[in-house]
Amino acid sequence: MKLPAAPPPGPFRRSFWRSPIRGPWLTSVFGLVLLASIPVMFVTGLLSYAAYNPDLGSVNDLTPGKGLLGFYLFSWPTHPVWLYRLNQGVHVTLGLALVSILLFKLWSVLPKLFEWPPLRSPAHALERLSLFLLVGGAVFEFVTGILNIQTWYKFPGSFYPLHFYGAWVFMAGFVVHVALKLPTMIRALRSRSLIRELRTNLARTRPERPEAGDLVSTAPAEPTISRRGVLAFAGAGSALIALLSVGQSLGGPLRRTALLAPHGQDASGGPDDFQINQTAASARIRAAESGAAWRLTLGSDNQVSSAPVVLRRADLLRMDQHTANLPIACVEGWSTDDQAWTGVRLRDLARLAGVPRPSSVLVQSLERGGAFRQAVLSHGQIMDPDSLLALRVNGMDLSSDHGYPARVIVPASPGVHNTKWVASLIFRR
Amino acid sequence: MRRLLRWYGASPLHLLTMLGCFALAGYAAAELLPDNAVGIVVWFTGAVIGHDLILMPLYSVADRSAMAVFRHRLPSRPAVPWINYLRVPAALSGMLLLIWFPLILRLPARFPATTTLSLDPYLWHWLAVTGTLFLLSAGALAVRLRTCRSGKRKGRGPRCSPHRADRSAETGEL
Numbered sequence A: 001m002k003l004p005a006a007p008p009p010g011p012f013r014r015s016f017w018r019s020p021i022r023g024p025w026l027t028s029v030f031g032l033v034l035l036a037s038i039p040v041m042f043v044t045g046l047l048s049y050a051a052y053n054p055d056l057g058s059v060n061d062l063t064p065g066k067g068l069l070g071f072y073l074f075s076w077p078t079h080p081v082w083l084y085r086l087n088q089g090v091h092v093t094l095g096l097a098l099v100s101i102l103l104f105k106l107w108s109v110l111p112k113l114f115e116w117p118p119l120r121s122p123a124h125a126l127e128r129l130s131l132f133l134l135v136g137g138a139v140f141e142f143v144t145g146i147l148n149i150q151t152w153y154k155f156p157g158s159f160y161p162l163h164f165y166g167a168w169v170f171m172a173g174f175v176v177h178v179a180l181k182l183p184t185m186i187r188a189l190r191s192r193s194l195i196r197e198l199r200t201n202l203a204r205t206r207p208e209r210p211e212a213g214d215l216v217s218t219a220p221a222e223p224t225i226s227r228r229g230v231l232a233f234a235g236a237g238s239a240l241i242a243l244l245s246v247g248q249s250l251g252g253p254l255r256r257t258a259l260l261a262p263h264g265q266d267a268s269g270g271p272d273d274f275q276i277n278q279t280a281a282s283a284r285i286r287a288a289e290s291g292a293a294w295r296l297t298l299g300s301d302n303q304v305s306s307a308p309v310v311l312r313r314a315d316l317l318r319m320d321q322h323t324a325n326l327p328i329a330c331v332e333g334w335s336t337d338d339q340a341w342t343g344v345r346l347r348d349l350a351r352l353a354g355v356p357r358p359s360s361v362l363v364q365s366l367e368r369g370g371a372f373r374q375a376v377l378s379h380g381q382i383m384d385p386d387s388l389l390a391l392r393v394n395g396m397d398l399s400s401d402h403g404y405p406a407r408v409i410v411p412a413s414p415g416v417h418n419t420k421w422v423a424s425l426i427f428r429r
Numbered sequence B: 001m002r003r004l005l006r007w008y009g010a011s012p013l014h015l016l017t018m019l020g021c022f023a024l025a026g027y028a029a030a031e032l033l034p035d036n037a038v039g040i041v042v043w044f045t046g047a048v049i050g051h052d053l054i055l056m057p058l059y060s061v062a063d064r065s066a067m068a069v070f071r072h073r074l075p076s077r078p079a080v081p082w083i084n085y086l087r088v089p090a091a092l093s094g095m096l097l098l099i100w101f102p103l104i105l106r107l108p109a110r111f112p113a114t115t116t117l118s119l120d121p122y123l124w125h126w127l128a129v130t131g132t133l134f135l136l137s138a139g140a141l142a143v144r145l146r147t148c149r150s151g152k153r154k155g156r157g158p159r160c161s162p163h164r165a166d167r168s169a170e171t172g173e174l
Helices: A024-051 A083-108 A110-114 A122-149 A159-191 A194-198 A227-243 A252-257 A313-318 A346-352 A379-383 B002-008 B012-032 B037-073 B083-104 B111-115 B121-153
Strands: A296-300 A309-311 A322-326 A339-345 A360-365 A374-378 A388-393 A407-409 A422-428
Touching: A024 A083, A024 A159, A024 A227, A083 A110, A083 A122, A083 A227, A083 B037, A083 B083, A110 B037, A122 A159, A122 B002, A122 B012, A122 B037, A159 B012, A194 A227, A227 B083, A309 A313, A313 A388, A339 A346, A346 A379, A346 A388, A346 A422, A360 A379, A374 A379, B002 B012, B037 B083, B083 B121
Parallel strands: A296 A422
Antiparallel strands: A296 A309, A322 A339, A339 A388, A360 A374, A360 A422, A388 A407
16 A cells, blocks of 8 residues: 555644744753753662662562663662662652653654654654654653552552563663754754743744754744743743652651642651551551560571570660661652661671671561562661661650561661561571 | 665664664563553553643643633733733643642542551642642733733833734644
8 A cells, every 4th residue: 555645634744733833942952851851760760779689689679580671780888878868859859840841842742743654664664663662661651650659559560560671661762762863952952042042032933944844833823932931831840840749858847848749748746757658557467466475586597507586575675775867768759857766786686696797688577468578688788887676766666657566777778678567587698 | 785775764873773772672571561461562552642642632622722712702802922821820730630630539549548648638739739820820910911001101012012823823732
């Protein structure tokens, strides 16, 4: 079948698109913002992935088939203590703010979806397929991330593999798009002066020349908004979204400014009332097992030479107590201010278990289900003097929702790896 | 070779870049797809057309309708680009809804039980932010009209040129 050379009436004709400001310059400005921001999103995403220490074993590894995509993994550090808090605050807040830019960018290139002929050559077909990865991947990443932070798990699978592998598909499309379009972008940005555009009001706004590219309308309508107006429009969208959500990552009195963010509400008040993502009731922790009958089991992977040590809470309270001021930072981007955690150092417990230089530790919770009922911590995380099995916080016993009778707190570690309601610690040599 | 490249339609470097792209995407997709291939392909396709074929027609029709309604109802329209004072607050409010509709519509049923936070405030917060945006916009329009009128009396009025778009056919686009 041979397609007619002239496009059929409708969106396939350039004259169908009448915006007088759409053109390579405007698209390139949005493109430049995304070119600077998407790598930040990708790097913070990869760092967050590394923060789970997936190499430490299947317990931590939610993407066992990652293969070469985990090439960069390294042992996640414990300092600075706000590292994960900053990383996730940036990843989530920047991602939210970019929704506005992404929408304007998609609007600005709309006619490209209706190119005629749809496929000119094999090269053109491959390019359009790579755009499927780019646009599909971008929107897929934004949607899965945005739904996940609202704990509305309607995506087709588990969040971690979807968001991780989806990011690589997106980046494949992104890199090739940048490689192909960078010269076009630079040429378009040079074609008009940004300063002059920012001084051009609506009355003096004119379309770009039709020769400047396919995006320029051949039948432009009278402008209703200037180019600087559209840039301010998109920027205002980003700024508004960011201002209404960044408070959940800043914490303190600014938390209440996050009017539209999952953790913008203060908890009800009191010294241990800081944000959580899992209550004792929702984790189905029974009072009988977390009360007086609770025992902590300290073991080693070499059970032949040393029998497990079993401790009551009172035994732990008699050991050397240490206090560390550490935040809780969630992968979802919200975090708390530093809280004063008091408890026993993990390295002291390792010595008690007969493994003074452990390579790792398996922490298990009383929780019965869920991917995060257990976690493996690295040698560096165990040996940090601020890594605790915390018994108290801010001068009082942990509340049941914060992990009573005992929880792990490790500096700069993702929230879900600070296991609550700890039942056992198995140290590995 | 030259004939092959002419058939392909671009340089060998283009082909290499493309092959690299699909090799990486394929490697990741091989892990992404197996659990729920149909669901993921549907989501990716939906993500591609979500803006262009669903969202864009909706906001274009809304923009065009607003222009048409006010043009018919208000024969003497203000001589400023009044449509922007409507479309900016509406679009910003719409973006917030697009991002936060699960919380605003109270969809994550387990959220209160897992976080001890209430799902109630989000709808009210969104309505309050929306109201504030429209109020600010109305205030800005009032200021603009005022400076415009006083400017005209003094014989200056470059910022108050008649809204050229009011005379042309509406596009439903920026």
